[in-house]
Amino acid sequence: MLSRRTGWNLAGNRLAARLDAARSAGRPLLDLAESNPTRAGLAWPADALGAALSDPRIAAYDPEPRGLPAAREAVAAYLAARGHAVDPGRIVLTASTSEGYALLLKLLCDPGDEVLVPAPSYPLLDLLADLESVRLVRYPLRYDGAWHLDVPALEAAVTASTRAVVVVSPSNPTGAVLGAAEREAIDRLCAARDLALVGDEVFADTALVPPAGVLGASRALAFHLSGLSKVCGLPQVKAAWIAAGGPEAPVAAALERLEVIADAYLSISGPAQLALPRLLADRERFLGPLRARLAANRAALAAAASGAPFDALPSAGGWSAVLRIGETIDEEGLCLALLDDGVAVQPGFFYDFERAGHLVVSLLAPPDAFAAGLARVRDRVARAAAGIWDPK
Numbered sequence: 001m002l003s004r005r006t007g008w009n010l011a012g013n014r015l016a017a018r019l020d021a022a023r024s025a026g027r028p029l030l031d032l033a034e035s036n037p038t039r040a041g042l043a044w045p046a047d048a049l050g051a052a053l054s055d056p057r058i059a060a061y062d063p064e065p066r067g068l069p070a071a072r073e074a075v076a077a078y079l080a081a082r083g084h085a086v087d088p089g090r091i092v093l094t095a096s097t098s099e100g101y102a103l104l105l106k107l108l109c110d111p112g113d114e115v116l117v118p119a120p121s122y123p124l125l126d127l128l129a130d131l132e133s134v135r136l137v138r139y140p141l142r143y144d145g146a147w148h149l150d151v152p153a154l155e156a157a158v159t160a161s162t163r164a165v166v167v168v169s170p171s172n173p174t175g176a177v178l179g180a181a182e183r184e185a186i187d188r189l190c191a192a193r194d195l196a197l198v199g200d201e202v203f204a205d206t207a208l209v210p211p212a213g214v215l216g217a218s219r220a221l222a223f224h225l226s227g228l229s230k231v232c233g234l235p236q237v238k239a240a241w242i243a244a245g246g247p248e249a250p251v252a253a254a255l256e257r258l259e260v261i262a263d264a265y266l267s268i269s270g271p272a273q274l275a276l277p278r279l280l281a282d283r284e285r286f287l288g289p290l291r292a293r294l295a296a297n298r299a300a301l302a303a304a305a306s307g308a309p310f311d312a313l314p315s316a317g318g319w320s321a322v323l324r325i326g327e328t329i330d331e332e333g334l335c336l337a338l339l340d341d342g343v344a345v346q347p348g349f350f351y352d353f354e355r356a357g358h359l360v361v362s363l364l365a366p367p368d369a370f371a372a373g374l375a376r377v378r379d380r381v382a383r384a385a386a387g388i389w390d391p392k
Contacts, residue, residue, distance in 0.1 A: 005133050015335050019344055030373035032361040033344040035319065037233040040364040042290055044234065048282075053237075055274040065263035066255075067093025067241070067273055074277035075241045078231070079224070082204065084215040090244045090251060092258055093276075095267040097202055097240045098128060100225045103261050104164070104242065105132040107254060108196050114161040115198075116154065120322075120351040122172045137162070140354060146314055147176035151185045158189070164196040165189070169211050170203040173322055173351055173360045175315025183212040191219035196254075197246075198223045202230040205287050206294060207317035215245040221254055222246045228272075230319075232279050233286035239272040239279075294319065297363040297370045304374040309382045310359070319363050322348070323377070327357035329384045334359070337389055338380050343373045 012020075022029055034040050066072065072088040079086045094100045109115065111133035117125050119138040129136045139154040141147050154165070165186060169178035178199075190197045199214030201224055214222040227240025242258070244251045301321055305312040311324040325334065331347035338345055348358025365373065383389070 005130050008127075008130070013332070015332055015339075015347065018336060018339050022339060022344070027342070029342055029344055030365070030369050030376065031344045032365055032370065032373045032377070033346050034362050034364055036235065037286070037290070037364060038236065040293075040362075041366050042233050042286065042293065042364065044232075044285065048285070049234075049237075052275040052278045052282075053271050055271070057274055058270050061270065063263075063266050065259045065266070066091065067262075067268060071239075071273040071276040072241075074280045075243065078280050078283075079215065079243060082213065084213055084224075084243075084245075086215060086243050086245065090255065092242045092244075092255070092262050093268045093273060094227070094240045094242060094262070095238045095269070095272075097200065097225050097227045097229065098124065099265075099267060100227070100240055100242045101125070101128045101198075101200075102132060103258065103265075104196075104198060104223055104225075105129065105134050106261055107258050108163045109134045112161065113163045114159060115164045115166060116157050116162060117166045118149070118168060118171060118176075120171070120174055120348070120353045121168055123350060123352070125166070135161075138352065139165075141171065141174060141176050143174075143313060147171070147174045147316075149176075149178070149182045149186075151182065151189075154186070155189055158193055158195070162193070162195060164198050166198045166200065167214065168200040169213075170207050170315075170317030172203065172318055173320035173346075174313070175318040175320065175322075177207050177209055177211045177316040178214075180212040180216075183214065183217060187217040187219050187222075190217075190221075196221045196223065198225065200225050202226045203318045205231055205283075206291065206319065209316050211317070215243060217246060220246055221250040228276065228279060231287075232283045233290065234279060237272050237275065237279065239268055239276050293367070294363050296367045297321075297365065300367060300371045300374060301361075301363075304371070304378055308378045309385050310378070321361050321363055323359040323361065323381075325357050325359055325381050326385065327355060329357060329381070331356060331358065333389065334380065334384050337384065338377060341376045341380055343376045343380075345373075345377065 072091040076088045139157045222245040224243040229235040313322045346360040
């Protein structure tokens with residue numbers, strides 16, 4: 001009676017079960033796996049958020065498939081501030097970036113088609129592709145002192161079934177940022193092979209070097225994805241967007257169909273659309289403290305990594321950091337031992353690293369908690385490297 005596309009193995013792994021139990025029980029935990037800014041001391045003041053969401057125009061229902069014009073104009077102004085001039089008519093509002101992916105997969109793919117995605121990367125993409133009966137094919141990000149896109153490997157991964165290439169910049173969790181030469185190579189490849197270019201740029205405001213956004217592509221049909229979840233630290237408001245770029249003819253054809261898809265759902269709420277201009281204009285209320293938090297924790301990580309039994313791999317942005325602990329240490333076993341120490345981190349295999357031996361930590365924790373957690377990570381990695389796994 002149930003679809004094959006939802007036939008997942010729903011048995012949780014040991015680490016996820018133990019972490020959920022620890023959080024549910026209210027155990028004292030230095031949570032270096034937290035990705036929710038509202039639980040990391042970076043929430044908006046309730047009165048400011050309430051004022052933005054109390055627009056009296058909510059009493060009327062005025063559905064717009066692409067989103068209310070004022071909200072799309074606000075997104076266009078945000079993109080212009082990032083160096084991309086986009087007509088509001090090329091913008092479609094969604095309830096989340098995940099929904100933006102879903103709409104684009106419906107637009108671009110038939111069941112069984114393929115989309116190229118980077119590895120390492122956030123595992124949510126697998127679930128979204130399953131729900132659309134689309135197959136994901138990995139292309140590698142390589143590390144040689146810095147993360148970069150392996151263009152020859154990407155080109156080799158394209159088949160007759162490929163419909164799109166996804167880039168995530170800054171990447172989650174590596175912090176890799178798409179460079180101008182890389183974007184140019186992907187733009188040429190997508191145009192030559194009739195592929196769409198999809199850019200997940202939700203972390204762009206935390207990039208430490210100027211990212212080459214996909215809206216700068218001139219040859220291929222391109223789609224930028226982002227939203228208030230990361231730009232304003234407001235995942236609960238449920239407001240995001242798709243912005244289309246590239247040559248006029250394919251953009252117009254794509255937007256015509258995308259509007260019909262969006263009209264079938266009309267998912268973004270009226271209050272969120274009405275609040276979006278005000279919230280987006282006031283984004284530095286969140287981004288300023290966020291950047292300060294990220295800088296403080298990156299500095300603490302650099303200090304903790306000096307002489308430590310792990311390497312902190314360089315990052316060019318994002319909310320996470322990658323620790324290289326060595327392939328001889330069992331990632332899951334180490335994460336379980338750290339839970340016994342009162343610290344939550346994530347193993348690299350969650351993110352499909354090419355090689356074993358990585359931990360991923362969130363940079364959102366309050367600095368004191370982050371530094372204390374790193375000290376325990378350093379101690380536990382040293383013990384694991386020496387073959388000592390017993391809890392303290």
